[in-house]
Amino acid sequence: MNSLLASTPSAAFLALLAGYLLGSLPFALWVSRLYGVDILKVGSGNPGMTNVWRALGWKPALPVALLDIAKGAVATWAGGTLTGSIFWALLAGVAAVLGHSFSFWIGFKGGKSVLTAFGVFLYLVPVASLIAFFVWALTMTLTRWVSLSSILAALALPALIYAESVDSGPGLRSPVFWASLLVSLFIVIRHRSNIGRLLSGTEPKFRGKAPAARDAAAKASSKEAA
Numbered sequence: 001m002n003s004l005l006a007s008t009p010s011a012a013f014l015a016l017l018a019g020y021l022l023g024s025l026p027f028a029l030w031v032s033r034l035y036g037v038d039i040l041k042v043g044s045g046n047p048g049m050t051n052v053w054r055a056l057g058w059k060p061a062l063p064v065a066l067l068d069i070a071k072g073a074v075a076t077w078a079g080g081t082l083t084g085s086i087f088w089a090l091l092a093g094v095a096a097v098l099g100h101s102f103s104f105w106i107g108f109k110g111g112k113s114v115l116t117a118f119g120v121f122l123y124l125v126p127v128a129s130l131i132a133f134f135v136w137a138l139t140m141t142l143t144r145w146v147s148l149s150s151i152l153a154a155l156a157l158p159a160l161i162y163a164e165s166v167d168s169g170p171g172l173r174s175p176v177f178w179a180s181l182l183v184s185l186f187i188v189i190r191h192r193s194n195i196g197r198l199l200s201g202t203e204p205k206f207r208g209k210a211p212a213a214r215d216a217a218a219k220a221s222s223k224e225a226a
Contacts, residue, residue, distance in 0.1 A: 011082045012083055012088050015082045015089070015091065015092040016079075016088075016092060017095075018075060018079065018092060019079055019091070019093060019094070020095040020096065020098065022071045022078070022099065023095060023096030023097060023099025023103075024100065024103035024104055025099075025103075026103050026105050026106055027068055027071075028047040028048055028051065028064045028068075028111065029047050029105070031063055031067075032052055035056050037055055039055060040109075042055045046111055046112070047106065047110060048064075048111035048112060048115070049065040049068060049115060053208070053209065054208075055209070056209065065115055068100065068115035069118055069119035071096055072093060072097065072100075072115070072117060072119025073120065075092050075093055075119075076089050076090070076096070076119075076123045078092060079092020079093065079095075080092075086175060089124070090120075090175055093117075093121075093124075093179070094120075094182070096116055096119075097117050097183055097186065099116075100113045100116040101186075112187060113183075113186070113187060114150045114153075114154070117187060118132075118133065120183070121161070121176075121180060124176055125180075131156070131160050132154075132157040132160055135152055135153045135156045136149045137149075144206050145203055145206070146206050147194035147195075148198060148203075150187065150191065151188055151194075154183075154184040157183075158184050161176055161177045161180050162174075
């Protein structure tokens with residue numbers, strides 16, 4: 001999977017389509033509905049792991065996180081398998097990232113694609129991705145801001161990939177580096193409202209499941225039981 005060219009145009013098209021369709025699967029929405037909650041109508045309204053955790057706790061959030069990571073990795077694998085090309089594997093991964101943020105299942109809305117992007121690059125460059133995750137975890141531990149942790153991890157990833165690729169030869173010629181740079185900028189842009197709140201000092205810190213969310217979830221469960 002070292003070629004930049006797809007084996008056929010139809011394979012390239014299928015890679016992009018598969019990437020987008022996989023990325024668009026709104027696992028946060030579907031998992032939250034199993035608990036009687038519409039994640040689009042609670043908390044931040046964001047169909048992502050953090051909002052699920054705040055609304056329902058870590059148990060529903062964990063499968064959401066794993067599935068969002070998996071769809072990025074599987075999309076990238078599928079793109080490479082279909083085309084035999086690292087370039088189109090990357091584009092399939094990018095399509096998954098866009099699919100998560102602009103899912104046709106929910107009116108072309110979606111989350112901020114942090115975990116899906118992590119899955120893409122975890123498949124391609126696991127060492128750099130795991131170090132970026134460490135950046136996220138360290139920032140999260142020190143600040144309790146999910147948004148800042150995600151932004152710093154996203155910005156760290158291209159630098160880590162570049163450092164890794166310099167050791168192995170290609171450096172700035174690596175398509176993985178350029179893809180990570182574009183995805184990193186996309187993630188930062190998706191966090192623009194969070195950046196505004198961080199600058200104004202109004203960004204909420206992550207404290208786990210919110211009491212109001214617990215009450216809402218409990219009421220929804222009691223209604224279903226009735």
